[in-house]
Amino acid sequence: xxxxxxxxxPVPASVVxxxxxxxxxLTNPKFAVxxxxxxxxxxxxxxxxxxxxxxxxxxxxxxxxxxxxETEPWGVEPGTQPSYFNAVxxxxxxxPPDSLLERGHAIEEAFERVRxxxxxxxxxxxxxxxxxxxxxxxxxxxxxxxRAHERAFVLVxxxxxxxxxxxxxxxxxxxxxxxxxxxxxxARADLELRLPE
Numbered sequence: 001x002x003x004x005x006x007x008x009x010p011v012p013a014s015v016v017x018x019x020x021x022x023x024x025x026l027t028n029p030k031f032a033v034x035x036x037x038x039x040x041x042x043x044x045x046x047x048x049x050x051x052x053x054x055x056x057x058x059x060x061x062x063x064x065x066x067x068x069x070e071t072e073p074w075g076v077e078p079g080t081q082p083s084y085f086n087a088v089x090x091x092x093x094x095x096p097p098d099s100l101l102e103r104g105h106a107i108e109e110a111f112e113r114v115r116x117x118x119x120x121x122x123x124x125x126x127x128x129x130x131x132x133x134x135x136x137x138x139x140x141x142x143x144x145x146x147r148a149h150e151r152a153f154v155l156v157x158x159x160x161x162x163x164x165x166x167x168x169x170x171x172x173x174x175x176x177x178x179x180x181x182x183x184x185x186x187a188r189a190d191l192e193l194r195l196p197e
Contacts, residue, residue: 055196066157
């Protein structure tokens, strides 16, 4: 299966081989939560392109897409970067975490994500927030995402599509959200991401 967007790089052969038999039925799938963010270019179009590219990945099925929120950039002085559009996606997948990370990086590269500076502006950010109940301190892919529990731009849209969700090792999203608050996270009711058919 390939993406309908010609700018998205093909899935690496190694990933395809891992899920060749499981792609049709998604035998024993895991749930993963992905955070998407964009503050350069056509932000909504890029977010939709990332959702579609995830769905086009063998062994991945997009099960839920959150509403779109507009937020100020994290970790930088106010007014120094454009605001972000953020959303959260819930997947069912047979891919192991490292292969899902590989696919996320491929999507970022396809949309010309530049990594010149920490907290720098970006066309797209594809972060694995959580993968089932996995807790891992692997420096390549820490699970859950080490700052997800303190980021309202992750917690708010995640809570929208899974009110009972928990961040492994940190507790229920609803309680984390109460502690963090919703300040700076503005709902964009005029914008919508489509759930792939």
